[in-house]
Amino acid sequence: MHDHDVMDSSNLTAITASDEVQLIRSAQHDPGSFGILYRRYVERVFRYVYSRVGSVPEAEDLTAQTFLSALENLPRFRNNGSFAAWLFTIARSKVMDYFRRRRFTQRIENLADSGKQDPLSEIVHSERVTALAKFIAELSEEERELLRLRFLCEVTYSEIAQVLHRSESAVKKAAQRTLARLHAQMEVFYE
Amino acid sequence: MSEHELPAQSEEDIRRAFNIPPVRSQFIDHLEAELLNRWGQKRLPGFHVFRHRAVWTMIPLIVLVTAVVGMLIWGPQRVYAAVQHLLGYIPGFGLVDTHAPVRVLAQPVSLTQAGVTVAVEQAVLTATETRIKYGVSGVPLSAYPQGEAVLGCTDTPYVILPDGTAQALEAPIPPDVNEVTFVLPCIPNTLPGSVPSNWRLTLRFVPAPPEFTILPVMDATTPTLPVGHTPTTSSASTPQSHASAQASLMVEKVIETADGYILLGAVRSDLPEGQWLEITGVPVITDAAGNKVPYSYPSDVQPLNDPASDLGTAIPWVLQIRGNNIEFPITLEFPCRLITEVALPSPLTIPLDVGAAPQIGQTWTLNREITVDRFNVRLVSVTADSHEGYTFLFETTDSNLYDLNVEIEGALAVGGGGGGETGRLMKSLSFTQRPVGILNIRISHLWVIAATQRLSTTWSPLTAHQLSTQVPNPEACFNAETMATLPYVPSSWQGTVIVSRLNPQAQIVQASLDGTQQHVIAPGSTRAALSPKGDSLAYVTEEGIVIQNLGNHEIRVIPGQFGGSLSWSPDAQRIAGVNAAGQYGIFVLDLTDGQIRRLSNLGYESIAGWSPDGTRLYYAIPGPAEDFLLKAIEVQSGTSTDVFALENASRKAPMAVLSPDGQWVAYRGRDNNSLYLKPLKGGPARLILDQPGLAINGLVWETMGRFLGVSLITTETPEGRLYLIAPDSCTAYRIPGVSGALNGIRIP
Numbered sequence: 001m002h003d004h005d006v007m008d009s010s011n012l013t014a015i016t017a018s019d020e021v022q023l024i025r026s027a028q029h030d031p032g033s034f035g036i037l038y039r040r041y042v043e044r045v046f047r048y049v050y051s052r053v054g055s056v057p058e059a060e061d062l063t064a065q066t067f068l069s070a071l072e073n074l075p076r077f078r079n080n081g082s083f084a085a086w087l088f089t090i091a092r093s094k095v096m097d098y099f100r101r102r103r104f105t106q107r108i109e110n111l112a113d114s115g116k117q118d119p120l121s122e123i124v125h126s127e128r129v130t131a132l133a134k135f136i137a138e139l140s141e142e143e144r145e146l147l148r149l150r151f152l153c154e155v156t157y158s159e160i161a162q163v164l165h166r167s168e169s170a171v172k173k174a175a176q177r178t179l180a181r182l183h184a185q186m187e188v189f190y191e
Numbered sequence: 192m193s194e195h196e197l198p199a200q201s202e203e204d205i206r207r208a209f210n211i212p213p214v215r216s217q218f219i220d221h222l223e224a225e226l227l228n229r230w231g232q233k234r235l236p237g238f239h240v241f242r243h244r245a246v247w248t249m250i251p252l253i254v255l256v257t258a259v260v261g262m263l264i265w266g267p268q269r270v271y272a273a274v275q276h277l278l279g280y281i282p283g284f285g286l287v288d289t290h291a292p293v294r295v296l297a298q299p300v301s302l303t304q305a306g307v308t309v310a311v312e313q314a315v316l317t318a319t320e321t322r323i324k325y326g327v328s329g330v331p332l333s334a335y336p337q338g339e340a341v342l343g344c345t346d347t348p349y350v351i352l353p354d355g356t357a358q359a360l361e362a363p364i365p366p367d368v369n370e371v372t373f374v375l376p377c378i379p380n381t382l383p384g385s386v387p388s389n390w391r392l393t394l395r396f397v398p399a400p401p402e403f404t405i406l407p408v409m410d411a412t413t414p415t416l417p418v419g420h421t422p423t424t425s426s427a428s429t430p431q432s433h434a435s436a437q438a439s440l441m442v443e444k445v446i447e448t449a450d451g452y453i454l455l456g457a458v459r460s461d462l463p464e465g466q467w468l469e470i471t472g473v474p475v476i477t478d479a480a481g482n483k484v485p486y487s488y489p490s491d492v493q494p495l496n497d498p499a500s501d502l503g504t505a506i507p508w509v510l511q512i513r514g515n516n517i518e519f520p521i522t523l524e525f526p527c528r529l530i531t532e533v534a535l536p537s538p539l540t541i542p543l544d545v546g547a548a549p550q551i552g553q554t555w556t557l558n559r560e561i562t563v564d565r566f567n568v569r570l571v572s573v574t575a576d577s578h579e580g581y582t583f584l585f586e587t588t589d590s591n592l593y594d595l596n597v598e599i600e601g602a603l604a605v606g607g608g609g610g611g612e613t614g615r616l617m618k619s620l621s622f623t624q625r626p627v628g629i630l631n632i633r634i635s636h637l638w639v640i641a642a643t644q645r646l647s648t649t650w651s652p653l654t655a656h657q658l659s660t661q662v663p664n665p666e667a668c669f670n671a672e673t674m675a676t677l678p679y680v681p682s683s684w685q686g687t688v689i690v691s692r693l694n695p696q697a698q699i700v701q702a703s704l705d706g707t708q709q710h711v712i713a714p715g716s717t718r719a720a721l722s723p724k725g726d727s728l729a730y731v732t733e734e735g736i737v738i739q740n741l742g743n744h745e746i747r748v749i750p751g752q753f754g755g756s757l758s759w760s761p762d763a764q765r766i767a768g769v770n771a772a773g774q775y776g777i778f779v780l781d782l783t784d785g786q787i788r789r790l791s792n793l794g795y796e797s798i799a800g801w802s803p804d805g806t807r808l809y810y811a812i813p814g815p816a817e818d819f820l821l822k823a824i825e826v827q828s829g830t831s832t833d834v835f836a837l838e839n840a841s842r843k844a845p846m847a848v849l850s851p852d853g854q855w856v857a858y859r860g861r862d863n864n865s866l867y868l869k870p871l872k873g874g875p876a877r878l879i880l881d882q883p884g885l886a887i888n889g890l891v892w893e894t895m896g897r898f899l900g901v902s903l904i905t906t907e908t909p910e911g912r913l914y915l916i917a918p919d920s921c922t923a924y925r926i927p928g929v930s931g932a933l934n935g936i937r938i939p
Contacts, residue, residue, distance in 0.1 A: 031227050038223055046214045047206075057362050060218050067226055133208040142605070151205045173603060183201070 024083055028074055038067060041084070045091050047152040052095045062098060066091045084155045085162035092163065128186070135185045143178045150175060278408040280446045280453065284315050284322060285491040289405060291318035294369070297395040301815065303329075304387040306831075310815035311373055311392055315399075321350075321364050323394070326815030327378055332775045332794030334378070334385035344377035350394075369396045411445045411454070411650065438468050440525055440646040446492075451513035452652055453489055458506040458525055465532035470506060471643070472526040479518040486510045520651040530593050531641040533564050538635035540600070541570060547627055549575040563637050566592045573632070580604070580621035583632070586614060593638040600631040667865075667881035668921035674883040674903070680704055680915060680924040686938035687725060687741065690889070690902065690931025691717050692910055699730060699934065701741065706928020712739060718934060720757040720766070723851065725894045725937025729757050729766055736766065736780065749785060753778075758798045760805045761851070767808050769796050777810060779826060790829045799856060800849025800892075809856070811837065811847045819845045821856060838876050839867060846887070851896035857918075859887050866890070866901060868918050879918050889933030902933035 020037075027034035045066050050059035069090050077086055136144060149160045157175065161168040279289035287293065294316040301310035311325045325348070336343050350364070351357050351372040364371060375390040377383075399405070438460040446453040460468045476484040487510070494507030512521070539561055545553075554574040561568050571584040583597050590613050597618045598604070604620040669677075686704035691697070699713035712728065713719060716737075719730035728739045735750040736757070754770030764782055771778040771787055775794030778787050790808070799809040799821065807823045814820040814836055821834040837845055837858050845858040849871070857868050857879070864887060866880035880887075880901065888911045889902035899918060902911035913926035913933055 035223060035227060038226060039219075042219055042222070043214050046218075047209075047211045050211050051209045055359060056212060056215075057359055060215070060222075063218075064222050064225070067222065068229065071226055071229060129204050129207045132204050133210065136205070136208050147205060148209070151202055152209060152211065170603060182205075 020083055024074070024077060034071070034074075037083070041087055042067070044153045045087065048088065048091055048148055049095060051148050051152055053098060058098070062091070062094045065094050069094070082155075082159045082162055084153070085159040088149065088153050088155060088159075088163050132182070132186065135182055139178065139181075143174070146171070146175050146178060279405040280408055280492065281315060281403075281405055282448070283491055284313070284324070285493065286408060287315055287322070287405070288317045288319045291366075293317055293399040293403070293405065294396040295399045295403060297397045299816070300373075300392045300394060302390060302392055304390075306331075307378065307386050308815050309375055309378075309390045309392065311394055312816040314394060314396065316364050316396055318366075319363055320361050323348075323350075323360055323373065325373070325375070326817065328813060328815040328820065329793065330378055330381060330386055331792045333792065334381040336380070336382055343380035343382055344388075345379075346376035348373065348375045350374065364396070370394065371396075406446050406448065408444050408446050408455075411442045411456070438462070438527070438644075438646055440523065440648040442523070442648060442650040445650075445652070447652070448511070450515070451511065453492055453509060453511045454523075454650065455492070455494065455507070455509045456523075456648075457494075457508065458527070458646060460505075462529075466641070467530050468527050469530055470525055470527050474508070474510065475524045475526075476510070476512065476521050477524075478521050482518070484512055484517055484521055486512045514652070520649040522647055522649050524645045524647045526643070526645050528643040529641045530638050533637050533639055535564065535635055535637070538633050539563065541632040541634075543573055543630045543632055545573075545575065545581075545627055545630055549625065549627060551575055551577050561634075563592075563595065563634060564639070566637065566639070568592065568595070570632070573630075575625065576619060576621075578619070578621040579623065579625045580607070580619060581625070581630075582617060582619040585616040585618070587616070588614065590614065591640045592616070593640050595634055595638075596636040598633045598635070599626050600633050602626040602630075667878040668916065668918060669879070669883055669923060670881040671883050674880070674914070674923075677914065677923050677925045679927045684938060686936065688900075688913065688926060688929055688933070689719055689721055689728060689935035690911070690913070690929060691719065691934055692931040693717070694910065699728070700929070700931060701728075702929040704926060704936075704938065706926060709929055712741075712744075713737070718755055718757070720759055721891075721894065721935025721937060722759045722763045723761055723894060724763065725935070725939070727763070728935070729759065731755055731757065731768075736768070738766075738782070749780060749782075751787075756796070756798045758800055758808070760801050761803055762805055765805070767798055767801070769798065770794055777808060777824065779808075790824050790826065791831060797844065797847065799847040800851075800853075802849075803851070803853045809834065809847075809849050811840075811845055811858075813842075817842065819847070819858075821847060834871070835869075835873060837867070837869065839865075846890040848890050848892055850892050851894065855918075857890060857892070857899055859890060863887060866899070866916070868899075877918075879916060884912070889931075891933055891935055893936045893938055895938065898936070898938070900933045900936040902931065 020040075023033050023037055027037055042063065046059055046063045049062045049066070050056065053059055053062065066087065070087055073090075077083065136147065139147070145164070146160065149155055149163060150157075155163070157172050158168050160175075161171045164171065278286050279293075280286055294314075296311065296314040299310060299312045301308055303309075306329045308328045309325065310328070311323060314321065314323045316322075348360050349357050350360060350362075351374060352364070352368055353370060357374075371394050373390075373392045373394050377388040378386050378390075438458065440456065440458050442454050442456040444455040446455075458468070458470065462468065474486070476486055478484050489509060489511040492509050492511075494509045508525075510523075541557070541559060541561070543555060543557065545555065552575065554572050556572045557570050558572075559570045561570060566587060566589045568585050568587045568589075571586050574582045574584070576582045581599075585595060594609065595616060595618065597620060599620060599622075602622055605623055607618065607620045609616065609618045682705060684704050688702045688704060688706075689699065690702070691699050697715055697717045698711045699716050699719045700709055701712045702709040713730050713732075716730045716732060719728045721728055726741055728741055730737055730739075731753050732748075735748050736753050738747045738749070739745070751772055753768055753772075756767075756769040758767045759765075760767070760779075766780045766782065767777060768780065769777055771780070771789070774789055774792075776789050776791040777796050777798065778789050780787050791810075793812060796810040796812055799811055801808055802823075806826055808826055809821060809823050811819045811821050816836070818836045818838065819840040819842075820836055822831055823834050824831040837847060837856070839861050840847075841859040841861055841863050843863060847856050847858040849856050854871055855868055856871055857866060859865070860867055860878070862882060864882045864884060865878060866883075866887060867876040868879050869876035879899070884903040884905040886904045887901055888904050889900070891900045892898070893900055893915065897917065898915040901914045901916055903914060904910075905912055908930050910930040911932050912930060914923055915926065915936070916923045
């Protein structure tokens with residue numbers, strides 16, 4: 001966890017929905033409130049963006065773009081919508097724009113194959129996680145996006161529905177199918 | 192496991208399976224500081240903020256795309272700099288962040304292996320990004336996969352710093368690093384082993400010299416310029432038929448170029464939920480005198496990454512105008528229409544029994560008339576498609592019906608699509624498994640075109656901006672104005688003109704020089720080559736190469752499969768062309784014995800002509816640096832050499848043609864509308880025609896080499912108006928009565 005004199009992430013997760021509404025309103029004239037909002041979401045936005053582009057520098061840049069965009073547009077945010085859905089809609093748009101502007105989408109992390117490991121990577125892969133990663137890679141892009149939004153961005157199904165412009169029931173059904181399939185694959189793996 | 196939830200351990204496993212590294216605390220802290228600094232600047236007086244408008248859902252449909260010939264790749268613009276409002280414009284590169292010194296490539300670098308050249312022509316380094324402009328030339332078509340099923344090389348280039356660190360091409364290079372290794376793992380899209388791979392070039396950087404042009408990107412609406420310069424701009428919301436709809440068009444930023452302006456703006460809307468604005472056509476710009484102002488989409492400037500566009504609530508645009516003879520203010524108009532969603536009070540359900548095992552392609556004709564809101568619509572048919580779903584065909588006589596939503600009750604679609612034309616609407620739904628049995632086709636919503644309108648705004652530049660000379664290039668023989676006054680070819684002149692046309696169908700037409708005696712000599716063909724003496728014509732058909740005697744109309748067919756770009760040798764004994772017998776490259780067909788020799792292997796060579804002694808062929812290919820290269824190939828040995836780059840050449844197709852005496856090469860300019868002439872021995876190209884019409888669609892030398900024949904697309908003559916140009920004397924004539932793309936001219 002990072003050092004900061006404002007709330008750490010454990011405190012931030014305790015913020016209720018109505019607290020967040022207040023935060024957003026006050027963020028327009030109180031930088032401290034904006035800072036709280038930022039701290040609440042920055043890691044989740046980074047996780048989502050990195051999962052799409054696979055490069056730390058690119059993910060950091062796109063995360064920065066997302067928050068800059070959110071800052072500019074904060075006065076226009078409608079409080080009857082979900083801030084998380086709004087923010088991740090911006091993040092998705094930034095990522096799609098990034099891919100549109102690149103001719104190729106080869107993830108730069110393939111450089112690791114040349115012996116240059118990403119010095120920031122600290123993930124320890126268990127056998128189970130490795131198998132799960134393989135099954136996730138075999139999902140459709142739509143299914144992977146559901147998993148990203150649900151588990152990396154930690155947003156609700158209602159918020160996912162807002163981001164994907166689908167009904168909440170459709171999102172729940174799709175998620176249930178995907179999770180059931182992963183669960184079944186993992187059970188077979190351990191037979 | 193509950194319906195939607197996993198055990199906490201499983202959720203954690205899924206997160207770990209994505210292999211996301213921890214976020215750097217330095218990054219979090221730094222970005223927070225930047226954001227708070229930006230938050231503070233937002234509140235300073237005079238800081239440019241977007242206009243306060245309620246923002247509603249809008250689907251952007253306009254795409255401003257400019258095709259670029261060749262393979263030139265550089266990095267994307269960064270919105271980061273845009274928000275900081277410290278943007279500059281580098282012609283040929285685009286918008287860059289200028290809050291820190293800019294560095295550039297010390298000198299271009301290239302490497303050629305096996306006939307393929309990779310060149311890095313230019314680079315711009317700022318504090319926040321790197322843009323490297325590199326290109327590839329000389330890759331044969333055979334190196335690329337045929338069809339979509341096979342993927343070619345997708346590895347992206349990167350750079351290696353002196354300490355061995357590899358980083359993305361666009362990542363900022365540390366200010367103390369002035370030499371890197373550019374690595375191109377493989378030529379994009381090529382098949383493994385087809386061309387050399389693992390290209391490495393050393394790049395060196397220097398501070399941008401004083402003469403390096405960086406133009407400021409200025410606010411169009413907030414005065415930020417020296418006293419005395421007062422921009423005027425206004426925005427008007429066009430009154431709309433729908434009382435609750437608001438939309439506006441704004442010019443928001445401007446770049447003053449040497450000969451005009453680049454305008455950046457956005458279409459913004461303020462619409463209630465369920466409505467959106469759709470741009471339906473190209474913008475129109477008129478000046479204060481009511482004249483249309485031509486504009487272009489600058490290929491080196493992308494619309495600013497407006498935060499509102501991320502939410503689909505604004506459509507940014509960028510246009511470039513040249514200030515020649517424009518009376519300001521100018522008015523910009525964007526045609527658009529308002530789309531409104533209408534929910535039916537109760538959904539319509541149409542049952543259809545497709546049976547237990549519908550087959551792909553099986554169609555059920557319903558012709559069911561239904562009334563949807565106030566629209567009469569007919570569900571014509573339903574077809575089982577190849578995507579585990581169905582395609583629904585609707586017809587309506589009401590042109591204001593924009594779209595319908597279609598569902599099958601109880602079946603969750605995983606994909607779909609649609610399209611159509613006026614009066615016909617096709618909707619498709621695809622499923623994991625095609626639903627069978629009785630389908631309840633459900634329509635619950637439709638979208639209608641509620642209003643059509645034109646959004647407009649006016650703009651004037653700062654008065655003190657001195658544009659470069661507004662007079663036509665003094666070196667050019669002719670421009671649009673002087674072309675319009677040219678006399679007709681003297682009636683005493685005899686001769687033959689060969690043109691190709693597409694309307695009403697592809698055909699090659701022969702006509703006399705006065706435009707009379709026109710007759711179709713090759714229906715179905717699109718390009719022909721006139722022999723050096725003008726007595727025979729060669730063109731490609733499905734049967735092979737046809738040689739037609741223009742005197743006695745005798746025809747000889749050389750059977751086989753041939754491409755195009757035919758060119759007669761000076762002695763008329765051979766014909767060169769591109770692609771033959773299923774092989775890529777230049778070939779030479781010997782008319783005496785029918786033998787075919789292959790000289791090269793690219794597949795997209797454009798033959799310019801033969802040397803007068805018939806020993807060399809000249810041809811053009813895209814170069815690695817946004818140019819076209821003229822090359823020469825020895826017919827006997829097949830050895831190819833570079834001649835020179837065709838400066839200012841069209842990026843699409845320069846149509847280079849060599850004069851019969853081998854002294855000159857004429858070609859089409861970058862705007863596809865100008866004509867250049869360059870001496871083959873070297874030296875600068877001379878502008879002969881300066882934007883004489885809309886575009887040049889045909890360029891040939893008259894058989895004796897005294898004139899250049901040019902066919903010019905104009906508003907009045909879209910097929911091509913014909914001219915003879917004598918470049919050394921700047922004399923020209925118009926050929927009356929016949930139009931088309933010029934293939935050949937003979938004047939005995």
